Amino acid sequence: MKLNTPRWWYDRERRHAPMTRMLLKPLSWVWAAATARRIARADPVDPGVPVISVGNLTVGGSGKTPVAREALRLLDEAGVAAHALSRGYGGRLKGPLRVDPAAHTAADVGDEPLMLALGGPAWIARDRVAGARAAAEAGAGAVVLDDAHQNPALKKALSLVVVDGETRDGEWPFGDGGVFPSGPMREPLRSGLARADAVVVLMPADVPHADPELLSAFGALPVFVARLLPAAPPPAGPVVGFAGIAKPWKVERALDAAGAELVDFAPFPDHAAFRDADLRFLAERAGRAHARLVTTEKDWFRLPPEWRARVVSWPVKATFDDEGDFQALLLRAVQSAR
Structure with missing residues (x-):
């Protein structure tokens, strides 16, 4: 969704925007009911290849794509020809x-x-069933389905839910449990976890341990802890950062934690289409500070081609604490579905 993510969504104590929450609550009931009805009425299709779903329970910002990339890498390492599939x-x-x-x-x-x-091989398809079948026909031994926990079209061999593990500064990944638009949830927590086979808690690089209270929210589900680590160091010298993701403030924190000499940072809405005027403005700010422009790998792909040489892409990767156990979970799901 293309929006400026409200920080108050993640305030579970409801200290901020109480009137806004109350006014939006009826729309949340409609959203939750429509999602539940769509899932209940679905008849999932087996595309002829094991499907591993990597999704989440909130509107953006959990780190699904780095986890999907790591799942693809681990499957490939084990000899499974895994293809990615996205909407x-x-x-x-x-x-x-x-x-x-x-x-x-x-x-x-x-x-x-x-x-x-x-x-590796990656596909897009508005029709997920058609996309999975196309991947299977092209030789996929498994399909890693990105962002489809609330999409019931395909039969899933394994459903992973990725959760943002950062709970500092009063933030809670599920806020007060409110469903969009009164909160960050795509559906109620209990409903989403009921369809999950395991949870991946994605931690920032500078937080050593997952919050025990957060871990207890997942009940008996297997929980794997992964860390979002820089795939490369940030640029040397002063930098001006910017990001158009669901939680841009996390990019600012990550650059600081990685030791970047961050002189300024500009947040944009999720999936923002960067205008030339925006980029010229950022370049002027960087020029005044004798700094370089840096952004996320995801944002870099949305830059106009003429700007890519002027902006540094800063990639990150998900690294699992128990990589072997996570890889074994993936392989069991693939083997049991065959």
Whole structure:
């Protein structure tokens, strides 16, 4: 969703925007009921290949794509020809279509599919069933489905829910449990966890331990802790950062934690289409500070081609504390579905 994510969504004590929460609550009931009805009425299709779903319970910002990339890498390492499948949010093409980073742009297929395609075969399809079948026909031994926990079209061999593990500064990944638009939830927590097979708690690099209270929210579900780590150091010298993701403030924190000499930071809405005027403004700010521009890998893919040489892409990766156990979970799901 393309929006400025409200910080008060993540305030579970309801100290901020109480009137806004109350006014939006009826719309939340409608949203939750529509989601539940759609899932209950679905008849999931087996596409002929094991499907591993990597989704979340909140509107953006949990780190699904880095986890999906790591799942693809671990499957490939174990000899499984895994293909990524995404809806292609933000792109104009409907698919099914295999993504080619050399030929397609974010305007064609979306930014996240381009990221996934850097590591191996990736597809976009508005029709997830058609996309999974196309991947299977192209030789996929498994499909890693990005952002589809609330999409019941495909039969899933494994449903992973990714949760933002950062709970500092009064933030809570589920806020007060409110469903969109009065809170960050796509559906009630209990409903979403009931369809999950395991939870991945994604921790920032500078927080050593997951919050025990958060871990207790998942009951008997297996929980895997992963860390969002820089795949490369930030640029040396002063930098001006910017990001158009659901929680841009986390990019600012991550740059600080990685030791970047951050002189300024500009947040944009999720999946923002950067205008030339925006980028010229940022370049002027950077020029005054004798700094370089830096952004996330995801945002870099949405930059106009003429700006990519002027902006540093700062990639991150998900690294599991128990990588072997997580890989074994993936392989069990693939083998049991065959």
